[in-house]
Amino acid sequence: MEFDEFDALVLRTREGLRTQDYPEGFFPFDSWRSSEDEIERVEHELDVRLPGQCKEFMVRHGGGAFLFVDLLPVVAPGPRAEDLVSVNRDSLRETGFLAVAPVGTGDWWGFTLTGTECDEAVDLRSHDDGLREREAPGFLDFLVRHGLGCDS
Numbered sequence: 001m002e003f004d005e006f007d008a009l010v011l012r013t014r015e016g017l018r019t020q021d022y023p024e025g026f027f028p029f030d031s032w033r034s035s036e037d038e039i040e041r042v043e044h045e046l047d048v049r050l051p052g053q054c055k056e057f058m059v060r061h062g063g064g065a066f067l068f069v070d071l072l073p074v075v076a077p078g079p080r081a082e083d084l085v086s087v088n089r090d091s092l093r094e095t096g097f098l099a100v101a102p103v104g105t106g107d108w109w110g111f112t113l114t115g116t117e118c119d120e121a122v123d124l125r126s127h128d129d130g131l132r133e134r135e136a137p138g139f140l141d142f143l144v145r146h147g148l149g150c151d152s
Contacts, residue, residue: 001140003056013148031062034074042074042084049100051120053139066147071101098124109135
């Protein structure tokens with residue numbers, strides 16, 4: 001999936017949600033955009049190279065709530081919030097995996113690492129045994145499936 005198609009789908013989804021009532025404080029899309037400099041700094045700090053779609057998404061849309069999935073922001077919006085560095089600085093990073101979104105069960109969605117390069121595909125990493133299962137061939141496909149709840 002390319003960004004033009006993805007952005008059009010996000011726009012249609014947002015327009016469809018405008019007529020719905022949500023509990024106070026719930027925002028289906030509540031994100032923190034990142035600058036390219038912030039992304040470069042985090043890549044340097046974690047010694048990884050994020051996939052192009054992930055980096056572009058973080059600049060265009062940002063981490064945080066993306067309808068049905070919560071994405072780690074590149075840089076936390078506050079001192080108590082998690083971000084890519086705080087979650088990945090130790091144990092997960094050492095396993096050859098870079099977490100980008102909690103599943104809510106202790107498992108994580110993220111990228112398998114080959115050296116310092118993140119794979120383009122998004123995998124689900126089990127917290128029980130560390131096994132990984134392919135979720136989507138790319139970051140945008142993952143967001144369409146799990147974030148927007150659509151078939152890509």
